[in-house]
Amino acid sequence: MQATLVNRFRESVAKHPDSLAVADSRQRVSYQVLSDLVGKVSHYLMSSGLQKGDRVAMVVANSAEYAGIFYGIWSAGGVTVALNTQAKAKDIINWVTHSDAKWLFMDRRHPEYKGVYEAGGEFTLIDVGGDDTGESDNINVDWQRIVDLEPANPRMLPGRSDLASIIYTSGTTGNPKGVTLSHGNLCANIESILAYLELRAEDSILNVLPFYYSYGNSILHTHLAIGGSMILQNSLLYPHRVMEKMSEEAVSGFSGVPSTFALLLSRVNIGDYDLSKLRYITQAGGPLAPALADRLSTALPHTELFIMYGQTEASARLTYLPPGMLEKKRGSIGIAIPNTTIEVRNKTDEVTAPGETGEICASGENIMQGYWKDQERTDQVLKDGWLYTGDLAHTDADGYLYIDGRSSDMIKSGANRISPKEIEEVIQELEDVHEVAVIGSPDEMLGEIIKAFVVLKQGSELKKRNIQRHCKNNLAIYKIPKSIAFIEELPKTASGKIKRFLLK
Amino acid sequence: MASISLTIKLSEHLENFMSTEATIRNYILENYLFTEDQSALDSADSFLDKGILDSTGILEVIYFLEDEFGIKVEDTEMVPENLDSVNNIVAFIGRKRQ
Numbered sequence: 076m077q078a079t080l081v082n083r084f085r086e087s088v089a090k091h092p093d094s095l096a097v098a099d100s101r102q103r104v105s106y107q108v109l110s111d112l113v114g115k116v117s118h119y120l121m122s123s124g125l126q127k128g129d130r131v132a133m134v135v136a137n138s139a140e141y142a143g144i145f146y147g148i149w150s151a152g153g154v155t156v157a158l159n160t161q162a163k164a165k166d167i168i169n170w171v172t173h174s175d176a177k178w179l180f181m182d183r184r185h186p187e188y189k190g191v192y193e194a195g196g197e198f199t200l201i202d203v204g205g206d207d208t209g210e211s212d213n214i215n216v217d218w219q220r221i222v223d224l225e226p227a228n229p230r231m232l233p234g235r236s237d238l239a240s241i242i243y244t245s246g247t248t249g250n251p252k253g254v255t256l257s258h259g260n261l262c263a264n265i266e267s268i269l270a271y272l273e274l275r276a277e278d279s280i281l282n283v284l285p286f287y288y289s290y291g292n293s294i295l296h297t298h299l300a301i302g303g304s305m306i307l308q309n310s311l312l313y314p315h316r317v318m319e320k321m322s323e324e325a326v327s328g329f330s331g332v333p334s335t336f337a338l339l340l341s342r343v344n345i346g347d348y349d350l351s352k353l354r355y356i357t358q359a360g361g362p363l364a365p366a367l368a369d370r371l372s373t374a375l376p377h378t379e380l381f382i383m384y385g386q387t388e389a390s391a392r393l394t395y396l397p398p399g400m401l402e403k404k405r406g407s408i409g410i411a412i413p414n415t416t417i418e419v420r421n422k423t424d425e426v427t428a429p430g431e432t433g434e435i436c437a438s439g440e441n442i443m444q445g446y447w448k449d450q451e452r453t454d455q456v457l458k459d460g461w462l463y464t465g466d467l468a469h470t471d472a473d474g475y476l477y478i479d480g481r482s483s484d485m486i487k488s489g490a491n492r493i494s495p496k497e498i499e500e501v502i503q504e505l506e507d508v509h510e511v512a513v514i515g516s517p518d519e520m521l522g523e524i525i526k527a528f529v530v531l532k533q534g535s536e537l538k539k540r541n542i543q544r545h546c547k548n549n550l551a552i553y554k555i556p557k558s559i560a561f562i563e564e565l566p567k568t569a570s571g572k573i574k575r576f577l578l579k
Numbered sequence: 580m581a582s583i584s585l586t587i588k589l590s591e592h593l594e595n596f597m598s599t600e601a602t603i604r605n606y607i608l609e610n611y612l613f614t615e616d617q618s619a620l621d622s623a624d625s626f627l628d629k630g631i632l633d634s635t636g637i638l639e640v641i642y643f644l645e646d647e648f649g650i651k652v653e654d655t656e657m658v659p660e661n662l663d664s665v666n667n668i669v670a671f672i673g674r675k676r677q
Binding site (some may be wrong): 101129161186310311312313314316334338341342343344489502520540543544547552553 | 601609612613614627629632633634636637638652654655657658659662
């Protein structure tokens with residue numbers, strides 16, 4: 076039997092049928108119950124004509140259903156396309172079309188459901204968690220119809236070389252960027268993470284990270300592969316509640332991006348909660364200020380803090396800083412995870428000397444297959460089996476990595492990687508806008524906030540609010556510029572390229 | 580006399596309530612819905628369910644309430660029952676002022 080995440084999940088079910096797999100706001104689901112749901116989803120898809128390698132999209136918030144649908148798609152031989160739940164209908168339709176997904180699982184209560192339903196397309200829409208109205212037709216299948224099915228045995232378990240998932244990252248509407256990962260890519264990365272975190276079946280995590288991003292995705296799979304438990308809390312809006320839940324459930328793990336910790340530490344006194352069972356914390360998704368790391372270590376002296384770094388293109392993880400080195404290697408993202416090789420290379424592709432900045436390059440079984448239907452973009456980042464991450468770093472004499480910046484203009488705000496171009500395209504749609512440039516502006520809480528520089532047409536009286544409203548109507552909430560500056564003209568090079576660094 | 584004073588107190592209370600509600604509504608409309616259109620927000624709308632605020636948005640709202648109404652929002656008061664809609668905030672401010 077090939078080592079894949081589907082097989083590892085099946086082993087977890089066999090070993091720990093009654094253990095808690097997922098607890099969400101409505102239910103606590105054991106491995107056996109989750110396995111039954113996986114079988115039902117798989118049954119539905121197979122009987123609906125799914126062929127091996129067919130894409131199946133989902134817009135589902137973190138929940139037991141998310142895990143059931145995800146593994147149900149895999150067990151039926153399909154490829155998962157898990158989409159950002161904050162996206163607007165037009166983006167969802169765009170990704171579903173781009174991936175040629177034939178099914179879309181989506182909650183009827185999602186604010187964009189109506190827009191997706193009305194736009195329609197060459198796919199079957201399945202209401203997840205919708206009320207049973209008894210109405211099912213080709214474009215609208217009730218969840219109840221799936222729940223009522225008998226769990227099916229997998230028809231064709233995927234192998235390591237089979238495509239497993241497409242994850243859409245920071246592309247633009249006209250040019251979506253879908254990272255393709257094989258079952259081998261994901262399984263290799265998950266096994267490396269399990270090794271350095273030393274996760275066991277007894278571990279449980281309180282998870283606030285969305286599963287549709289690669290960081291959250293890795294939390295889902297590590298726990299299901301080992302027989303661990305996930306307690307889901309879908310919002311950080313009320314940090315006090317998150318802490319209460321961590322204490323109440325006596326979890327052994329917690330994961331966040333820098334803004335998660337900035338938010339918690341700003342409004343919560345961690346010492347007020349019993350977190351004696353908390354064995355480890357992981358952090359990825361951008362640099363954590365050493366001062367925040369210090370505050371965490373002081374507040375939780377018995378908890379190990381893992382600083383990590385990765386990319387969706389690497390399945391999730393590339394490096395980690397062993398907790399024992401936190402003090403000695405302050406500000407470092409650590410060393411390569413097991414079974415991955417990292418090199419820092421200069422512009423002529425030579426490995427840099429310690430202290431010299433270059434681009435982080437990585438090789439290993441976790442590196443993606445490429446971008447979906449985009450050979451040109453793939454060739455830009457995958458060369459001779461190496462992933463060129465676009466992140467700049469240097470090593471110290473012991474080989475520990477330190478991030479120096481990014482070679483691209485991508486904005487990193489909270490857990491989100493955002494293409495400035497996508498926002499510029501939307502603002503440019505406004506008739507009164509002559510030109511626009513969008514950048515990431517430093518922010519203590521979010522790492523960066525989105526700032527737009529707008530040049531209005533002569534005589535225009537367009538207000539900041541008009542631009543933000545247009546963005547709200549056309550972009551996910553986290554892509555709305557917090558700050559808008561009206562200027563006379565954009566600084567440009569002689570060839571007309573915007574000099575973004577002058578705007579920062 | 581007693582009934583006149585009660586009427587005055589009640590009307591003051593109602594005025595206070597109205598202005599608190601209007602202040603909060605306008606702040607949310609202006610900063611998160613980017614509009615003056617009062618029909619864009621129902622005072623009972625859940626900020627979380629309607630996707631009006633994210634986790635940093637709620638912190639901004641708290642700083643606004645602390646500045647505008649001179650109250651201190653304790654960490655333990657950061658719960659949806661106090662903050663998840665205009666109505667909840669108005670009631671919360673009312674309790675804080677008592």
